[in-house]
Amino acid sequence: MPRFSANLGFLFTEHSDIDRISAAAAAGFRAVEMHWPYQVPAAEMRHALRTSQVSMLGLNTPVGNTAAGDFGLGALPGRESELQQALGQAVSYGNDIGATAVHCLSGLVTADSVSTAECTFVANLKLAADKAARADMTVLIEPINHWDKPGYFLHTIEQAASIIDQVGRGNVKIMFDCYHTQIMQGDLTRRLKQYLDLIGHVQIAAVPSRAEPAEGGIDYRDICRSLDRLGYGGWIGAEYKPRGRTEDGLGWLSAWTRDQSSDGRGAMA
Numbered sequence: 001m002p003r004f005s006a007n008l009g010f011l012f013t014e015h016s017d018i019d020r021i022s023a024a025a026a027a028g029f030r031a032v033e034m035h036w037p038y039q040v041p042a043a044e045m046r047h048a049l050r051t052s053q054v055s056m057l058g059l060n061t062p063v064g065n066t067a068a069g070d071f072g073l074g075a076l077p078g079r080e081s082e083l084q085q086a087l088g089q090a091v092s093y094g095n096d097i098g099a100t101a102v103h104c105l106s107g108l109v110t111a112d113s114v115s116t117a118e119c120t121f122v123a124n125l126k127l128a129a130d131k132a133a134r135a136d137m138t139v140l141i142e143p144i145n146h147w148d149k150p151g152y153f154l155h156t157i158e159q160a161a162s163i164i165d166q167v168g169r170g171n172v173k174i175m176f177d178c179y180h181t182q183i184m185q186g187d188l189t190r191r192l193k194q195y196l197d198l199i200g201h202v203q204i205a206a207v208p209s210r211a212e213p214a215e216g217g218i219d220y221r222d223i224c225r226s227l228d229r230l231g232y233g234g235w236i237g238a239e240y241k242p243r244g245r246t247e248d249g250l251g252w253l254s255a256w257t258r259d260q261s262s263d264g265r266g267a268m269a
């Protein structure tokens, strides 16, 4: 069974940003990820991670002007310098707290910008990859579904694979969020297998509720077993919206962790 990390943008939100780390550690997680941790000074974050003996896997680039509806800048023509600034902030903060990856959001496109979005994203990602490489970090790109984010530029795994191919840097990888991909495309097991070499991180949540992964239409235990068989060595991010208190909904984790006895490998170690 792969190892699970807690996405602190969605889990443990009963606690302050910083206290979510110790709450995740107390629940048994050894790694976390956070969408936008920038309001917490990096030194404070680093201290909390060290005290709880938890590592930070990844964080998102700042999304731009939220009041104007921005949700990422990566593929937006004319916003290149803002994107590089956002990227610089993410890499520098991530480096300070020992994060291993930065997720570069593509952003929302319009009928006017869609034709130039891809080459903008590719050019931006080349610079992003080089910047991240200097900090020994990976750049993740995540296909996001159009029900939740209509107009989001990057929305299929094949599109992500083609973009990575055009970028031509070894440290740009797919954040394969099974929730989004199931909604847009389905056929998760085949796509995980086909694109395994390009996958830098996996995330899970129930479909369609985006709640605890034990409910809904995807058999995640089976997905985890497939990932094991494929030799996936990365983490699986629990990025779902708990139905109640986070701790009360972690039954899936203890049940799946019990599956470990067969392979002797801890799900969270």
Ligand SMILES: O=C(O)[C@@H](O)C(=O)CO
Binding pocket: 035, 060, 103, 142, 144, 177, 180, 203, 239
């Ligand atoms: O799936 C998601 O929503 C996240 O992984 C993300 O980074 C965008 O908020």
Ligand SMILES: [Mg+2]
Binding pocket: 142, 177, 203, 239
């Ligand atoms: Mg996700």
